[in-house]
Amino acid sequence: MMRTLLIVTALLEATTGVALAASPSRLVSLLIGSPLDTRPGSVVVRLAGTALLTLGLVCWLARNDQQNRVTAGPVAAMLFYNIAAATLLAYARLGLGLSGIGLWPAVVLHAALALWCVACLRAR
Numbered sequence: 001m002m003r004t005l006l007i008v009t010a011l012l013e014a015t016t017g018v019a020l021a022a023s024p025s026r027l028v029s030l031l032i033g034s035p036l037d038t039r040p041g042s043v044v045v046r047l048a049g050t051a052l053l054t055l056g057l058v059c060w061l062a063r064n065d066q067q068n069r070v071t072a073g074p075v076a077a078m079l080f081y082n083i084a085a086a087t088l089l090a091y092a093r094l095g096l097g098l099s100g101i102g103l104w105p106a107v108v109l110h111a112a113l114a115l116w117c118v119a120c121l122r123a124r
Contacts, residue, residue: 001119001123002120002124003063005075005113005117005120006059006060006062006063006074006075007059009056009059009113010056010057010059010060012109012113013052014052014060015056016049016052017049017051017054017056018049018053019049020045020046020048020049020052021046021049021053022049024036024041024042024046027045030101030102031092031103031106032092032099032103033098033099033100033101034098034100055077055081059074062074075121076117078117079114079118079121082110082111082113083110086107086110089103089106089110090107093107
């Protein structure tokens with residue numbers, strides 16, 4: 001179960017990271033329904049994309065070490081990340097009134113991944 005989680009997370013986060021790094025305005029527009037209009041904002045979003053790509057890489061490299069205690073580290077980090085992502089994206093909609101076609105699906109996806117992380121950590 002943990003190996004599958006790490007593979008799915010690696011693929012999702014790496015793909016999102018590449019998309020943010022390559023075309024930040026398009027993905028931001030899909031998520032929050034507003035274009036990314038500033039160059040400094042574009043740099044910050046590209047940096048976030050690079051961080052997501054790095055998280056994906058860590059999960060990919062850890063995928064075969066599911067019985068190792070070290071694997072719990074990336075899963076715990078991804079638990080924190082997914083809770084934070086779901087919370088921040090929900091706040092973007094409920095607190096800031098932003099809405100893009102991909103916003104609620106992203107909230108649900110991150111919440112589901114957080115629950116999967118919890119299940120994997122408990123099963124250890």
